[in-house]
């Protein structure tokens with residue numbers, strides 16, 4: 001995409017009322033929706049699911065359409081990608097979604113303890129080099145953050161094409177004392193697949209064109 005198009009989308013993003021771009025660098029005020037997402041933004045008490053590294057927000061949009069009785073928030077740092085999800089949500093008139101443009105490292109500044117019921121991590125950057133381990137979104141450092149903002153027995157789902165990240169996550173889940181709920185390798189080789197696992201993201205489509213198998217796992221934290 002040209003830089004000009006990207007800039008236009010950044011500018012356009014501000015017009016969507018379900019998109020939040022807090023100024024986390026210059027602001028010392030607490031984020032007004034922290035602890036109040038359901039009450040102040042969604043205006044209901046339905047459970048909230050996050051999609052981390054959501055890119056164009058494919059899971060956020062499609063899960064929201066499938067589950068009108070739940071709320072969904074897509075999170076990514078790149079505004080031009082979020083623009084796709086935000087504009088789609090407006091066209092579809094999905095009132096149970098929001099997008100948040102922040103760095104995932106600062107999740108604690110935007111969500112209170114136990115505010116979230118589920119987290120989806122969709123095709124995160126695998127950070128293959130061992131010195132990049134800390135940046136993997138399933139590193140223990142991140143799991144500690146997720147544990148804090150999730151309800152007791154809150155669930156984390158991971159979809160990836162990256163064997164290394166998948167194995168690393170399985171090992172981390174075990175070493176951190178989490179409970180592995182489901183592990184499916186090469187999901188599309190399965191005859192029957194739940195609707196939510198059939199949702200395909202932008203990157204997933206690319207990996208499938210390259211014949212890369214897609215893996216899925218989910219886990220829970222101990223209470």
Ligand SMILES: C[S@@+](CC[C@H](N)C(=O)[O-])C[C@H]1O[C@@H](n2cnc3c(N)ncnc32)[C@H](O)[C@@H]1O
Nearest residue numbers: 053054055076077078103104122123201202203
């Ligand atoms: C490979 S893309 C996957 C996008 C989307 N989930 C998909 O499958 O099409 C990884 C995404 O992670 C986002 N990302 C990486 N590190 C991040 C961070 N610390 N905070 C927020 N977003 C991040 C990038 O901006 C990018 O959109």
